[in-house]
Every structure is written in C-alpha cells, then in structure tokens.
Amino acid sequence: MKHILIxxxxxxxxxxxxxQVVIGLAQGLSQLDLAGNRVTFLLLEGHTAWLEPxxxxxxTIACVPTSSAAPSSGGFLARVKAFVRDHFGHLFGQSSIxxxxxxxxxxxxxxxxIHFVHQNCFRTDRPFLYTPHDLQHEYYPEYFTxxxxxxxxxxxxxxxERASAVVCISKACQQDVVKYLGVSADKCPVIYNAPVTEGYDQPEDSVLDSVRAKYALPRSFFFYPARSYPHKNHIALVRAVAQLRDAGTVxxxxxxxxxxxYFKQTVLPLIESLQLQSQFHFVGFVSTxxxxxLYAxxxxxxxxxxxEGFGLPLIEAMRAGLPVMCSNNSALxxxxxxxxxxxxxxxxxxIATHLHNLWEDMSxxxxxxxxxxxxxxxxxxxxxxxxxxxxxxRLAPIKLK
Known part of the structure; x- marks a missing residue:
C-alpha cells in the first residue's frame, strides 16, 4: 500500500x-478503485467544507494551521513591508527568496x-509531482512586479528540476515547461483538466429562477466567468460591447x-466612461x-x-450546452x-463581430x-x-516489509 498526499x-x-481542479480530482478518484492505496488531502484548518462532499x-483529510500557508495582510506596517517587497525586492536577488x-x-x-496541485510548494526530500499551471509571467511580465x-x-x-514528474495541463503548457524550465518532455506528462460541473445535476427551474432573481440577471446574456485580472482582457470585451452599442446592437x-x-482601478472606470453600466453585470464569486x-x-x-494554461470554463460551458467564442492564443x-x-x-x-453573430444567429x-x-x-x-x-x-517508491 502506498500513501499519497495531495x-x-x-x-x-x-x-x-x-x-475546481482539486474538487475534480477528488470526484475522479471517488469513481476509481484505489487498489488499497491511501490518499490524504492536506488542507487548511477551517477550510475543509469545500472538499468534504x-x-x-x-x-482522509489532514490540516495545517491557516496562518502557515495564508498569512493575513496585517496592519499598516505589514502593508508597507509588502509594498517594499513587491516593488524593490528584486534588487536583493534570488538570495532573498x-x-x-x-x-x-x-x-x-x-x-x-506528494502531489502539489498548486505552485505554493514546500521544501521536501520526498518524491513529488509538481504542476505549474501556466507560465504567463514569461509572456506578460508587465502584469507582475x-x-x-x-x-x-x-x-x-x-x-x-527536483520533481519526480512535472504534470502539464495542456500540450501548450508542456511546450512552455520544456522551453523555459529546461525540463525534458519525457518528464512532463500531459493530463488534461475537466469540468467539475459534471458532478452536479442539471439545475431545476426553481434554482434557475432563484439565481436569476438573486443577481437581477437579464433575459439573455453573454457569460464570462473570470476574475478581472489584466490578462483576462475584460478591457477588450468592454470596448467591443461599446462598439456594438454604437452600431445599434445592445x-x-x-x-x-x-x-x-484592477477591476476597481481600470475595468469599472472604463465601463462608466463608455456609459455601459446597464449592459455589464458583475455578480462576484459564485458557488459551483x-x-x-449561470451556464444554463x-x-x-x-x-x-x-x-491560459488550459481554460476550464470553455469545457464547462460546452458540456452545459452553451455556444463558445474565445481567443486563439496559448492553450485555448x-x-x-x-x-x-x-x-x-x-x-x-x-470580438464585436462574433458577439453580434452569436447574439443574432440562432442557427x-x-x-x-x-x-x-x-x-x-x-x-x-x-x-x-x-x-x-x-x-x-509508477513514481511512489515501494516500501519493503
């Protein structure tokens, strides 16, 4: 029996x-015969309810104190230290890491x-899997300090370099890992993500009515499930919607x-300056x-x-029966x-042309x-x-009795 820590x-x-990847992995493992192997998920204390179902x-679940992995932002002095670190920390070089x-x-x-499903790893001498979900910083360094x-x-x-395997979530990600991290492709298996929404039943009408009322949703709408980071490119979407509006299509x-x-400093001011407040609806974080x-x-x-290293909402939307339009870069x-x-x-x-065609053309x-x-x-x-x-x-060592 082998013991795997996720x-x-x-x-x-x-x-x-x-x-969502962790939820999906747990769902997938629950459908398989683990052949007597032991699996433990390492979580934060007080943050286990999301995975338990x-x-x-x-x-099983094991926990570490929340402070050990997610320190609070603290007071004024902590914010000053964070500012100095983010804006001048590079001057101290790699020795400061x-x-x-x-x-x-x-x-x-x-x-x-150990299976690290995110990039915040810890030092270990044990065999481990590492998953760098994307190398966006190599393409858009201007979006980072x-x-x-x-x-x-x-x-x-x-x-x-130290991982037993570097798991890539797409072939595009694998190519980046080989190019920028200098790892052999033989060490970088591609294992695709998948929609976790497949574990949920089709929403009943009462649920749909409740969600529509809760968020005051319009009758018809394009859906974009993404936090408003710069690379998510809400700006281009806003400008395309404005262009359509000016051409007569709302x-x-x-x-x-x-x-x-970034949303508060850049995206929202642009929406307001173009007078598009009535056409954009931001609903914040939503449950699965x-x-x-929302897909329905x-x-x-x-x-x-x-x-994107993968682009999970694309497959979630397709599975839900939504037509999809997306950009043609990276793994997409x-x-x-x-x-x-x-x-x-x-x-x-x-973008405006595709929006118009999808909005108007049912076929x-x-x-x-x-x-x-x-x-x-x-x-x-x-x-x-x-x-x-x-x-x-394959990678976990065999224990001798």
Missing part, C-alpha cells in the same frame, strides 16, 4: 480554478509521494469572479451550483483571455478544437452547441484521475 492548502474560494471514501519548510504534520503522515517575475522563474525551475454581459484591484445555473441561463460564453485552440468561434484577443472589431448557436457537446466528451475527471493514479503508482 497538497491543497488554500482558503476556500481564493485560488479560483485550482480549487467530494472526498473519496478511502481518502525563502522556500517554506515541510510542515510537521507531513513528517507525521510520512507519505510516499519585477520581484514576482524573479520569484516565479526561480521557484518554478527549482521545483521542476448586448448584455454577466461576469463572475471576486473583484480585484450557482455557476451551473446564458446565451453564450465569451472568453477573451490573453493567456488546443482545448476548444473546432468547436468554438475564435478571435485575436486584441482585435476589438473581430449558428445551435451548430456550436452540437459541436461543443460532442467535444466536451473528450474531457472527464475519471479519465484524468486514472492517469494520476498510474503516475502515483
């Missing part, structure tokens, strides 16, 4: 897509293999995701059941991101195949829905979890 130390709702029967020590509970659990770019480059390479857009400073309802209520999914063409309309992320005219939407439903079958967590199990079995 590291998922984060606050409920904080890491967005990575939390999906936990495999054979799996600290790698966390292995938590005491990990020594007690004594796992045979100089220190963050330095830290990412150092830590990603540090962990990739569309509605619903965006989910907890607000960010509410997300399912939407007219189409729009996804103008500048960079690989993920959507021929089942979506694609466009250049910075081409506002092209186009129906064709994309059919393609999407078929394409989404290629991605499911049972298949991906089985690939992880094979990897665990």
């Amino acid at each position: 590291d998922a130390r984060f606050r409920d709702g904080s890491p967005g897509g990575i939390q 999906f936990l495999p029967e054979q799996a 600290q790698i966390p020590a292995e938590p005491a509970i990990v020594k007690e659990l004594n796992p045979d293999l 100089k220190r963050t770019v330095m830290v990412r480059r150092y830590l990603y390479k540090y962990y990739a 569309v509605q857009v619903v965006c989910s995701g907890a607000p960010t400073p 059941s509410e997300l399912n309802a 209520l939407a007219t189409a999914l729009v996804f103008p991101s500048q960079f 063409p690989e993920v959507v195949g021929e089942a979506a309309l694609t466009f250049e992320a910075e081409d506002v005219v092209e 186009l939407r129906e064709r994309l829905i059919c393609k999407g439903l078929e394409h989404a079958k290629l991605f499911n967590w049972q298949r991906s979890a089985a690939q992880y199990l094979k990897l665990y079995d």
Whole structure:
C-alpha cells in the first residue's frame, strides 16, 4: 500500500480554478478503485467544507494551521513591508527568496509521494509531482512586479528540476515547461483538466429562477466567468460591447469572479466612461451550483483571455450546452478544437463581430452547441484521475516489509 498526499492548502474560494481542479480530482478518484492505496488531502484548518462532499471514501483529510500557508495582510506596517517587497525586492536577488519548510504534520503522515496541485510548494526530500499551471509571467511580465517575475522563474525551475514528474495541463503548457524550465518532455506528462460541473445535476427551474432573481440577471446574456485580472482582457470585451452599442446592437454581459484591484482601478472606470453600466453585470464569486445555473441561463460564453494554461470554463460551458467564442492564443485552440468561434484577443472589431453573430444567429448557436457537446466528451475527471493514479503508482517508491 502506498500513501499519497495531495497538497491543497488554500482558503476556500481564493485560488479560483485550482480549487475546481482539486474538487475534480477528488470526484475522479471517488469513481476509481484505489487498489488499497491511501490518499490524504492536506488542507487548511477551517477550510475543509469545500472538499468534504467530494472526498473519496478511502481518502482522509489532514490540516495545517491557516496562518502557515495564508498569512493575513496585517496592519499598516505589514502593508508597507509588502509594498517594499513587491516593488524593490528584486534588487536583493534570488538570495532573498525563502522556500517554506515541510510542515510537521507531513513528517507525521510520512507519505510516499506528494502531489502539489498548486505552485505554493514546500521544501521536501520526498518524491513529488509538481504542476505549474501556466507560465504567463514569461509572456506578460508587465502584469507582475519585477520581484514576482524573479520569484516565479526561480521557484518554478527549482521545483521542476527536483520533481519526480512535472504534470502539464495542456500540450501548450508542456511546450512552455520544456522551453523555459529546461525540463525534458519525457518528464512532463500531459493530463488534461475537466469540468467539475459534471458532478452536479442539471439545475431545476426553481434554482434557475432563484439565481436569476438573486443577481437581477437579464433575459439573455453573454457569460464570462473570470476574475478581472489584466490578462483576462475584460478591457477588450468592454470596448467591443461599446462598439456594438454604437452600431445599434445592445448586448448584455454577466461576469463572475471576486473583484480585484484592477477591476476597481481600470475595468469599472472604463465601463462608466463608455456609459455601459446597464449592459455589464458583475455578480462576484459564485458557488459551483450557482455557476451551473449561470451556464444554463446564458446565451453564450465569451472568453477573451490573453493567456491560459488550459481554460476550464470553455469545457464547462460546452458540456452545459452553451455556444463558445474565445481567443486563439496559448492553450485555448488546443482545448476548444473546432468547436468554438475564435478571435485575436486584441482585435476589438473581430470580438464585436462574433458577439453580434452569436447574439443574432440562432442557427449558428445551435451548430456550436452540437459541436461543443460532442467535444466536451473528450474531457472527464475519471479519465484524468486514472492517469494520476498510474503516475502515483509508477513514481511512489515501494516500501519493503
């Protein structure tokens, strides 16, 4: 029997897509025979409820104190230190980078293999899997502080070189890992993500009515589920909607995701300056059941991101029967195949054209829905979890009795 520790130390709702990956992995493992192997999920104290409904029967949870993985922002002095670190920390070089020590509970659990599903790893001498979900900082360093770019480059390479395997969530991600981290492709298996929404039943009418009323949703709308970070490219979407409005076509857009400073400083002021407040609806962070309802209520999914390691909402939307339009960069063409309309992320005219066509042409939407439903079958967590199990079995050392 081998003991696998899956590291998922984060606050409920904080890491967005990575939390969905852990839920999906747990769902997939619960559908498989673990062959007597022991699986433990390492979580933060007080942040376990999000995973408990999906936990495999054979799996357990172990916890570390919340402060050990997610320190609070503190008072004025802590904010000053954070500012100095973020804006001047790069001047101190790589010697200023600290790698966390292995938590005491990990020594007690004594796992045979650790699966880091996010980038906030700790130092360990045990075999481990590492998953750098994307290398966005190599393409858009301007979206990060100089220190963050330095830290990412150092830590990603540090962990990739020491990992037993570097799991990539797309072939595009694998190519980046080989190019920027200097890791052999043989060490970088590709295991695709999949929609966790497949674990939920189709929302009943009462749930749909409740979600529509709660968020005052319009009757028809484009849906964009993404926190408003710069690379999510809400700016181009806003400009495209304004261009359509000026041409006589008024569309509605619903965006989910907890607000960010960039939203308050850049996205919202642009919406207000273009007088689009009545056309954009920001609903904030939503639960998975509410997300399912939003997919069911939407007219189409729009996804103008500048960079993605995978792009999970695309497959979630297809599975839910939504037509999809997305940008054609990074991993996105690989993920959507021929089942979506694609466009250049910075081409506002092209985005506006696709928005107009999807809004007005029902036959186009129906064709994309059919393609999407078929394409989404290629991605499911049972298949991906089985690939992880094979990897665990191959890489975890055999204990001698």
